[in-house]
Amino acid sequence: MPFDAQNDLSDEALLTLYANGDETAARALTLRLTPRVFAHAARMLGDRAEAEDVTQEALMRLWRIAPDWRQGEAQVRTWLYRVTANLCTDRLRRRRTVPLDAVAEPPDEREGPAEQLQQRARQDALQGALNQLPERQRQAVVLRHIDGLGNPEIGQIMEISVEAVESLVARGKRTLSAALAGRRAELGYDDG
Amino acid sequence: MTMAETDTDDKMLEALLTGARDAAWTEPSPDLMTRVLADANAAQPGPATSAPTRSLRPRGGALARLLRPIGGWPAAAGLVAASLFGVWIGIAAPDLVLPGGPEALTDGQGTAYLAEFGTEIAFLADGG
Numbered sequence: 404m405p406f407d408a409q410n411d412l413s414d415e416a417l418l419t420l421y422a423n424g425d426e427t428a429a430r431a432l433t434l435r436l437t438p439r440v441f442a443h444a445a446r447m448l449g450d451r452a453e454a455e456d457v458t459q460e461a462l463m464r465l466w467r468i469a470p471d472w473r474q475g476e477a478q479v480r481t482w483l484y485r486v487t488a489n490l491c492t493d494r495l496r497r498r499r500t501v502p503l504d505a506v507a508e509p510p511d512e513r514e515g516p517a518e519q520l521q522q523r524a525r526q527d528a529l530q531g532a533l534n535q536l537p538e539r540q541r542q543a544v545v546l547r548h549i550d551g552l553g554n555p556e557i558g559q560i561m562e563i564s565v566e567a568v569e570s571l572v573a574r575g576k577r578t579l580s581a582a583l584a585g586r587r588a589e590l591g592y593d594d595g
Numbered sequence: 596m597t598m599a600e601t602d603t604d605d606k607m608l609e610a611l612l613t614g615a616r617d618a619a620w621t622e623p624s625p626d627l628m629t630r631v632l633a634d635a636n637a638a639q640p641g642p643a644t645s646a647p648t649r650s651l652r653p654r655g656g657a658l659a660r661l662l663r664p665i666g667g668w669p670a671a672a673g674l675v676a677a678s679l680f681g682v683w684i685g686i687a688a689p690d691l692v693l694p695g696g697p698e699a700l701t702d703g704q705g706t707a708y709l710a711e712f713g714t715e716i717a718f719l720a721d722g723g
Binding site for chain 2: 420422424427429430432433434437438442445448451455458462463466467469470482502522525526528529544548549551553576578581583584586587590592
């Protein structure tokens, strides 16, 4: 199947093609899923190198389960987020302490030097505050407000009720706001 | 903290979270993409096949290879049967094929003519 024609296919359909030996499906799934998994792992871990390891491992598990994937039982994206979250949890528990300034952020060449510095300061501040959140609150906030998922899907990923998701997100945001409250001027938000 | 300050902090947080969605540092490197794709290709099952692949190398001994151009053992058996039948015809033919024997062709009573059997057996008429 031509590569372009696969943009409209669901993750599940692509995974079936992949299991049947379609090489373009492997490429389409890699391009579609790797950025999502990596971004989530990086936010959870605050470290690019560790996030790369988690991403590679999570996707390897997907490739291996592909021949046994049962259509209609689960969404690939939900399954993959759950695997990624579990891998991140394992790593966080192993290292116990999270360095506040662990973000190794490369410069964003799409912006000018001043904007780059401002953007970097904001991202560092946000990530530092995220790193201080309890793990489940961090996961819920990242899934809801950065990954852009709905509460029902977050509930499936975290295996909790929608109400529990809402509670985790609300508490997480309150803690984040409090942690960032004194840095409005520094981050360029002083004009309201 | 006043209500206004809380509202301002909430707006700042929303802006920070929205800005985080396309943060460059959470984009995967080309090297990671390459490694993931290599894993995908290495772990990918092959295309489905309906039967095991058979060797294209000819099988059998020298006699089998000799017989292959004419159709193999079945064709050879047919040839042998036809040959034996020909031998049997040669022995039993006078009575079976020509009731009354070759003389019946030349006695003027039969309806068969030697010419219908070709020139090869014309000597029967000469000899009779």
